[in-house]
Amino acid sequence: MHRHLPAPTVPDLGLETERSVDLCVWTNEEGSRFQPAMMGSGVACGILPLEQALAASDADGVRVADELVRHGYDREPAPDVGLADCYLELHIEQGPILENTGKTIGVVTGGQGIRWYEIALHGEETHAGPVPMALRKDPVPLLARMIDLVHAIGGRDPQARCTIGQVRTHPGSINVVPGRIEMTVDLRHPDEAELDAMHDALMRGCRDLASTHPSIGLDVQLRWHSPVVRFDPSLAKLVRSSAERMGIAAHEMVSGAGHDAFHLARRVPSVMIFVPCRDGVSHNPREYASPEHVAAGANVLLSVVLERAMSRG
Numbered sequence: 001m002h003r004h005l006p007a008p009t010v011p012d013l014g015l016e017t018e019r020s021v022d023l024c025v026w027t028n029e030e031g032s033r034f035q036p037a038m039m040g041s042g043v044a045c046g047i048l049p050l051e052q053a054l055a056a057s058d059a060d061g062v063r064v065a066d067e068l069v070r071h072g073y074d075r076e077p078a079p080d081v082g083l084a085d086c087y088l089e090l091h092i093e094q095g096p097i098l099e100n101t102g103k104t105i106g107v108v109t110g111g112q113g114i115r116w117y118e119i120a121l122h123g124e125e126t127h128a129g130p131v132p133m134a135l136r137k138d139p140v141p142l143l144a145r146m147i148d149l150v151h152a153i154g155g156r157d158p159q160a161r162c163t164i165g166q167v168r169t170h171p172g173s174i175n176v177v178p179g180r181i182e183m184t185v186d187l188r189h190p191d192e193a194e195l196d197a198m199h200d201a202l203m204r205g206c207r208d209l210a211s212t213h214p215s216i217g218l219d220v221q222l223r224w225h226s227p228v229v230r231f232d233p234s235l236a237k238l239v240r241s242s243a244e245r246m247g248i249a250a251h252e253m254v255s256g257a258g259h260d261a262f263h264l265a266r267r268v269p270s271v272m273i274f275v276p277c278r279d280g281v282s283h284n285p286r287e288y289a290s291p292e293h294v295a296a297g298a299n300v301l302l303s304v305v306l307e308r309a310m311s312r313g
Contacts, residue, residue, distance in 0.1 A: 106274025
């Protein structure tokens with residue numbers, strides 16, 4: 001493996017750039033506590049209304065607006081994305097492709113489309129002992145069919161992705177038949193038409209399941225849609241040429257995870273740079289990227305930043 005020493009920073013080099021270089025720290029990229037994801041960048045790009053973002057609440061009813069006040073982040077000026085020349089984002093891949101191909105730099109040409117759903121199954125809460133199976137309005141059997149449906153949609157082709165990230169039963173007692181089950185579904189595909197087809201298959205499948213389980217209510221809500229993204233080809237070319245100039249192996253790829261760059265790409269030329277993460281693991285305590293890979297990514301990022309910031313065009 002090559003060992004890439006840190007490149008000098010712009011002040012160290014005594015350079016005066018034609019354009020300013022700004023660092024962005026966006027609020028709530030992941031969407032784990034508050035939905036939708038990529039919230040700060042969505043507001044900055046005019047894709048998500050500020051009022052909607054501030055009103056979003058977590059599972060305990062705490063609003064984004066209240067948390068911003070609590071942490072003192074409610075007094076920051078709104079960024080003017082329209083003045084930006086371009087947007088660059090460096091990230092671990094969050095998958096195994098770079099590691100499996102033996103490449104260090106991912107030249108990210110775009111991102112998958114993403115749709116998030118919330119699905120609720122309504123039955124009748126009752127005691128587990130006295131009520132015979134045939135007389136129950138138990139939503140759990142329908143949950144099993146829903147899981148099969150979602151995974152069948154995710155298996156329609158090798159590029160499709162499906163995830164059931166949350167399943168909650170209410171009241172959640174060991175000796176009570178649930179009266180309500182809530183679940184989340186995440187569908188992804190790098191082709192928007194295919195993602196539309198996955199959406200249609202989910203809606204159609206839910207209608208069919210509801211008709212065959214008339215005693216159970218079934219509600220589906222699309223909570224968020226991030227369309228397929230294509231990054232700027234000229235910036236991707238700069239990433240590739242910078243890596244080649246440094247002797248770093250690069251690989252073109254599409255991002256499977258959502259990133260703030262997806263929103264920025266709809267307003268200004270944007271691109272992402274990936275570096276490997278061990279075993280492709282992320283969102284997990286075992287997540288790890290080697291110092292050598294991190295340094296390589298930072299040096300490629302610096303090279304592209306200087307190329308754009310020093311240019312008069």
